[in-house]
Every structure is written in structure tokens, then in C-alpha cells.
Amino acid sequence: MEPLLQAEHITICYNGKPVVKDVSFNVDAGEILGVVGESGSGKSTIIKAVMGLLGGGGMVTEGDIWYKGRNVVDMPSEELRKILGPEIGMVFQDCKAALCPIRTVGAQIYESISEHERVTKKQVYERAGEVMQKIGLTDPQRIMDSYPFELSGGMNQRVGICAAMMMKPALLLADEPTSALDVTVQAQVIREMKLMRETYGTAMILVTHNIGVVKAMADRVLVLQNGEMRDYGPTDCVLNHPENAYTKKLMDSVLHLRRNA
């Protein structure tokens, strides 16, 4: 079966300087790919390239990124806008910051969905209720009528995941979705994202510094260092039996941190 997403030998530059170099990976339907590596190794840049949102100065200079057989790299921005949301969803580190502070959560979710489909507010609220209840958010009406500042950081994050899932994307891009949360809420969000994958069969690219999160969620892992691919393979092989020197060092530093914690 053809992968859902296929990055083939991509090199990404900012202002002519390569920050991701000759990286290749696949994401199969329903698969979770974890992307790890030290700060500045190019993890977020890869996510941005998949969204076609590298911004001024950023460019995929070599290679292709195929999504369902279409090349995202040279896709016109209008086409891209059509698939971002319904096909490729996004969750970021701080969902609250991504929301407008002076409009209710429901109004903003309605607006983002109505950009892609003809829906009524009632339909959006019903759909939100369905998804929220799946992950145990018991009072969807109250949440939808709230302003972002009225919800906790953890709740905003859970709402952000629900909002992305309401369009039932085939692929969810998650950039540090749990790193701003305390550990108990982190565990809850991890459970909920896994539940979303089980319920809707959503594939995910999960960028994180947290090796524990990758172990808990990812089927495969891509390890980056200075924009170069150091390791790529099934989570257990890469993280529990690392052969690459950099991955070994990364895992040793995690163990060291745990011992000294």
C-alpha cells in the first residue's frame, strides 16, 4: 500500500542555508511517526514544510513531499489551503496562543470549519460535542461558549486537539503538543491523542523533545541532528536498541536525566 505521506530526500533552506539535509521518511495511514532531536535540529521545519508554510526565506530546495500522491512542495497555495484542515490537521504547543482572545472557542471553531464546508453553527456544535465526548470532555456547550482565557492551558490543548479532529483529517501534525503541560495533563493528552488515532484512524507526525512521549505513542521514530537524519525505524528498535552513535547519546542523556531527577 502506498504511504499516506512520503518525504523523499528533502533539503530545506532558510535564506539559502540548509537546515534540513537529505531527509526521507514515510507515514502510513494510521501510523504515528515521532520526530526527535536536539533544539534547532530541524523538527519544526519539517512540519512546516509538510504544511507548505515555511514562510519568507524558507524553501524546499531538493526532494519532494508526496501526500496521497500529490506533491506538496510545488502545490499552489490555494490548493494547499483546501487540504489544510480537512486532510492535514495541526496541533501546536500552545493552542491558546493560536486562538483569538476576544472570541469564543465555538465561534472560532465554526469559522475554521465553515471555510471548508457548508455547515450551520448547530451542526458544528453537535460535531464538537461528539468529538469532545469521545475524550471525556463532558460539557461541550460550556466549552464552546467559553473564551480561551476562561479555560486552563490543558483544557485549551484538549480543545485544540478536538477542533483539529472535527474535520477528521487523515494526517495530524503535532508540534510539541504536550510540552507546555504538567505531567498529569500530559499523560491525559497522550491518551486522548491515541484514542483519536484508534477512533478515526488518523496518522500523526509528532514532534517532541520528550522521548517518553515518543515511546508512549510512536510506531516509528526519526532522529535528527543538525538537520541530518541519524536514525529512522520502528520505535522499539531505534530507542531501546540504538545502533547509531547519536541516538545512543540521546538515550544516555535521557537515562542520565532520570537518574539525577
Ligand SMILES: Nc1ncnc2c1ncn2[C@@H]1O[C@H](COP(=O)(O)OP(=O)(O)OP(=O)(O)O)[C@@H](O)[C@H]1O
Ligand atoms: N524562519 C526562519 N528563518 C531563518 N532560520 C530559521 C527559521 N526558522 C528556523 N530557522 C533555523 O532552522 C534551524 C531548524 O529550526 P527548527 O525550528 O526546525 O528546529 P527544531 O528542531 O524544531 O528546534 P526546537 O526543538 O528548538 O523547536 C535552526 O537553526 C533555526 O534557527
